[in-house]
Amino acid sequence: QPAAQPEPAPAPPADLPEGMGPLPTEVPVPADNPQTEEKVELGKILYFEPALSKSGNFSCNSCHNLGTGGVDNQQFSIGHKWQRGGRNAPTVLNSAFWSAQFWDGRAPQLEDQAKGPPLNPVEMASMDETEVVARLTEAGYGPLFEKVFGANALNYDNMAKAIAAFERTLITPDAPFDLYAQGKADISEAAKRGMQKVVEVGCTSCHSGALFTNNTFQKFAYGTDEGVKSVSGKDEDDHLFRVQSWRNVALTAPYFHDGGVKTLDEAVRVMAKTQLDTELSDGDTADIVEFLKTLTGTQPQVTFPVLPRPEGHALSWSD
Amino acid sequence: QPAAQPEPAPAPPADLPEGMGPLPTEVPVPADNPQTEEKVELGKILYFEPALSKSGNFSCNSCHNLGTGGVDNQQFSIGHKWQRGGRNAPTVLNSAFWSAQFWDGRAPQLEDQAKGPPLNPVEMASMDETEVVARLTEAGYGPLFEKVFGANALNYDNMAKAIAAFERTLITPDAPFDLYAQGKADISEAAKRGMQKVVEVGCTSCHSGALFTNNTFQKFAYGTDEGVKSVSGKDEDDHLFRVQSWRNVALTAPYFHDGGVKTLDEAVRVMAKTQLDTELSDGDTADIVEFLKTLTGTQPQVTFPVLPRPEGHALSWSD
Ligand code: HEC
Ligand code: HEC
Ligand code: HEC
Ligand code: HEC
Ligand SMILES: [Ca+2]
Ligand SMILES: [Ca+2]
Structure with missing residues (x-):
């Protein structure tokens, strides 16, 4: 048999x-938190761990469900004692690629971000770090952390x-657009x-x-949320928000930081109007939506x- | 080489x-619901489906978490709008083996049981079957059901x-006791x-x-819940409950139909006292608990x- 030719x-x-x-x-990885298989596995366990929450009811996956695009498709997520916050939950998918976390970028890295939800009173509502660590200890996490961190x-911090290491594995390659861009498959004319x-x-600017x-x-210039200004206090930061990626955007309705827009069609029109002072025709809007749908990638298994x-x-839960 | 001898x-x-x-x-399977690989796969998807609940917050897995022994380790599960019911959630693990479902046996089969939670006002709180089916239709379940059921x-009913077909796969073999009973491994002297x-x-009676x-x-003769009588209305059924299996019982705290007993140790003592009028010594109690712990099987992957x-x-959720 002749040797197989390398595929062009x-x-x-x-x-x-x-x-x-x-x-x-490949995702960016901070020097002080290298990826290892065991760390990613521990991170996955913690991602699904309701013991991060005081009530035992919420894990990261409650609001960022990996079965539904890394979101819960709520306008505002249901949190501790059925409270709801004031911002829409963005997807964790591909979040390793963002310059900073949260709509207002207040967490520079995934490591900083992950420390927030367990203590957020409208999310997981644990009292303090000590309480979370105590619950993980009682659950039996000691040996698992030891295996990874010594x-x-x-x-x-290690939690x-x-x-964060697990989140860095939540990337969604091979969207129809990606296959198209690589010359491997076609997408619709629309x-x-x-x-x-x-x-x-x-x-695309x-x-x-x-x-x-x-x-x-x-x-x-939309809504009452002040965005970056709500963190910095500076007027020049008023209504600044991180440009949201279009990756998997067909899965992450409702739209915008307040989840105030129900459909992707409407979100596209709002963007054109507020950001570019453009009224899109119905046909152009539909075409753009069709394009955005090609950006849904292979969901993590x-x-x-x-x-x-x-x-x-049992671990002790409370309200 | 000589042929390998069959292992005795x-x-x-x-x-x-x-x-x-x-x-x-092997679990019992009803004649009108044969197991197929595709049906089990659909059942798994539905088991993790928050769209069975009105709010989008609860799937079967919320209360019967397959990561924690098929229970939530709550006394009373958190349900719609943070309501709690009056009975402790039993495990779904091995439930295919029980003669009837629920503490009071009011559902003869898993098929009947699964129709309850989506419409239970303190659990998933959907209004009626039509609402659940409409939400599944909107989610895109049509083709998945068609593939399995035509x-x-x-x-x-098919939901x-x-x-139920998925639940019939949730069995937990190879507990330390099972390996011991097969002569494959030892358990402790205690x-x-x-x-x-x-x-x-x-x-064991x-x-x-x-x-x-x-x-x-x-x-x-414990607590105020009337058990089977609360279903049948008959005095002779007062305080009758299904004998709970000991399989995985070390994972399913708190104990009894009201989750009123926090530890396995205490549950063993209560049983000995109420059912057999026996005061167990501390040593005997500890030994029984050690034995019960050997009944934790391999959890489903x-x-x-x-x-x-x-x-x-998004699908439409409401409170
Ligand atoms: C009760 C709901 C809820 C829970 C639980 C929750 N989150 Fe979030 N998450 C949100 C909301 C809402 C935001 C947006 C907040 C903001 O921007 O101010 C968010 C933002 C994020 C972001 C930023 C994404 C981006 O694009 O900026 C990441 C990453 C994230 N969460 C990961 C996690 C992790 C990890 C956990 C568990 C430790 C978790 N979340 C638990 C609701 C939740
Ligand atoms: C000047 C910058 C800018 C331009 C131009 C722009 N966008 Fe955006 N886009 C943003 C920002 C910032 C956000 C985040 C908005 C928020 O805080 O909710 C966003 C969010 C979105 C979202 C919602 C994502 C989500 O998950 O909620 C969509 C969809 C979108 N843009 C599409 C478009 C389309 C289509 C156009 C062109 C017609 C466009 N954008 C032009 C900055 C821009
Ligand atoms: C909000 C909590 C909650 C949700 C959601 C929930 N359950 Fe349950 N489940 C319970 C409670 C509590 C019981 C015991 C009720 C009783 O015996 O009266 C139970 C009982 C059961 C039983 C009987 C087990 C036995 O040993 O008798 C099975 C099987 C079961 N549930 C499966 C499911 C399935 C399948 C779903 C989703 C369609 C589901 N549950 C959703 C709380 C819940
Ligand atoms: C006459 C019947 C009977 C005898 C004898 C009996 N049990 Fe039980 N057992 C039950 C019933 C019925 C339940 C369910 C009780 C309920 O409704 O909470 C149960 C429940 C339990 C539970 C709690 C299971 C759970 O998931 O909450 C444990 C543990 C237990 N038994 C251990 C024992 C031990 C140990 C003994 C002997 C010392 C014993 N039982 C003797 C009938 C019996
Ligand atoms: Ca969204
Ligand atoms: Ca229990």
């Missing part, structure tokens, strides 16, 4: 707008590190028109590159973890 | 009490059938003493056989399902 790398389609391309497969390593339209209209966000904070638990008694 | 079947240990043995590997098959003690004291339940309803969802808009 397929050519990207000629009409691919500049900058667009397939989702990167002796006496069950602490809040956040492990969760989607191709949409792909050109977003360039023509100017969307903010939603640029393979991530479909330039990862900057931009003025969005995870084996549902068996959580460590004490034998013969 | 290991002999069960000589001290194994009569009737005790490893968990059966054309136009998305209905409430229950699929969930556990062996406990194993003899439960026979001597009389526990009810908790008998490989399931550690004779699957009958027995008087339990499931791949977390990606749920069908509409593109560009």
Whole structure:
């Protein structure tokens, strides 16, 4: 038999707008939290761990359900004692690629972000770090942390590190657009028109590159939430929000930081109007939506973890 | 090379009490709901589906978490709008083996049982079957039901059938006791003493056989819940409850139908006192608990399902 010829790398389609391309497969990893298989596994367990919450009712996955695009599709998530916060839960999918976490960017990294929800009174509502660590200790996490981080390593910082490491695996490659951009598959004519339209209209000045966000904070004159200003207190930061990626956006309704817009169609029109002072025709809107739908990638496959638990008694939950 | 000798079947240990043995590997399946791989897969998706609940917050897995022994370790589960019911959530693990479902046996089969929670006002709180079916339709379940049940098959009965088929796969073999009973591994001396003690004291008159339940309803003179009488209205059924299996019991604290007893140790003492008028010594209690711990089996491994969802808009949730 003759030796198999190496497959020629397929050519990207000629009409691919500049900058667009397939989702990167490597995520940035901070030097002080290298990825290891065991750390990712521990992070996964913690991601599904209701013991991070005071009531025992909420895990990260409650609001960022990996079965539904890393969101809960609520306007405002249901949290401790059925409270709801004031911001829509963004997806955790591909969050390792964002320049900063939260709509207002107040957490620089996933490690910082993961320390928030367990103590947030309208989310998981644990009293303090000590309480969370005590519950994890009672559950039997000691040996699991030791295996990953060494002796006496069950602490809040390492919890956040492990969760962040897991989140860095939640990337969604091989969206129809990605296969198209690699010359491996086609997308619909409507989607191709949409792909050109977003360039023509100017969307890609903010939603640029393979991530479909330039990862900057931009003025969005909508609603009463002050965005970055609510963190910095500075007037120049008023109504600045991180440009949301379009990756998996067809799965993450409702839209915007207040979840106030129910459909992707309407979100596209609002964006065109507020950001670019443009009224899109129905046809152009539909084409753009078709294009955005091609950005839904392969969702992460995870084996549902068996959580460590004490034998013969329950962890203590409270309201 | 000589042909490999077949491994001799290991002999069960000589001290194994009569009737005790490893968990059966085959579950009873009703003639009108045969197991198929695709049905089980659909059932798994539905088991993790928050769209069975009105608020979008609860799936079966919320209260019967497969990561924590098929329970939530709450006294009374948190349900719609943070309501709590009056009964402790039993495990779904091995439930295919029980003679009837619920503490009072009011659902003859898993198929009947699964129709309850979506409409229970303190659990998932959907208004009626039509509402649940409409939400599943909008989510995109049509083709999934069609593949399993044929054309136009998305209905409430088939939903229950699929969930029941999935539940029939949630069995937990190879507990330390099972390996011991098969002569494959040892258990501690304390556990062996406990194993003899439960026979001597009389526990196994009810908790008998490989399931550690004779699957009958027995008087339990404890608490104010009337058990089977609350269903039948008959005085002779007062305080009758299904004998709970000991399988995985170390994971299912708190104990009894009202979750009123926090530890397995205390549950064992209460049982001895109420059911057998016996005060167990501390040593005997500890030995029995050690034995019960050997009944924790291998927990089911499931791949977390990606749920069908509409593109560009959310399902409608409400309070
Ligand atoms: C009760 C709901 C709830 C729970 C539980 C919850 N989150 Fe969130 N999450 C949110 C909301 C709401 C936001 C947006 C808040 C904001 O921007 O001010 C958010 C933001 C995030 C972000 C930022 C994403 C982005 O694009 O900026 C990440 C990452 C994240 N959460 C991960 C987690 C992790 C990890 C956990 C568990 C430790 C968790 N969340 C628990 C509701 C929740
Ligand atoms: C000047 C910058 C800018 C331009 C131009 C822009 N966007 Fe945005 N886009 C943003 C920002 C910032 C957000 C986050 C808004 C928020 O806080 O809810 C966003 C959010 C979105 C969302 C919602 C994402 C979500 O998950 O809620 C969609 C959809 C969207 N943009 C599409 C478009 C389209 C289509 C265009 C062109 C017609 C466009 N954008 C032009 C900055 C921009
Ligand atoms: C909000 C909590 C909650 C939700 C959601 C819930 N359950 Fe339950 N489940 C319970 C409680 C409490 C009981 C015991 C009720 C009783 O005996 O009266 C129970 C009983 C059961 C039983 C009987 C087990 C036995 O040993 O008798 C099964 C099986 C079961 N549930 C499966 C399911 C399935 C399948 C779903 C989803 C369709 C579901 N549950 C949703 C709380 C819940
Ligand atoms: C006459 C019948 C009978 C005898 C004898 C009996 N039990 Fe039980 N057992 C039951 C019933 C019925 C239940 C369910 C009680 C309820 O409704 O909470 C139960 C429940 C239990 C539970 C709690 C299971 C759970 O998930 O909450 C444990 C543990 C237990 N029995 C252990 C024992 C031990 C140990 C003995 C002997 C010392 C014993 N039982 C003797 C009938 C019996
Ligand atoms: Ca959203
Ligand atoms: Ca229990």
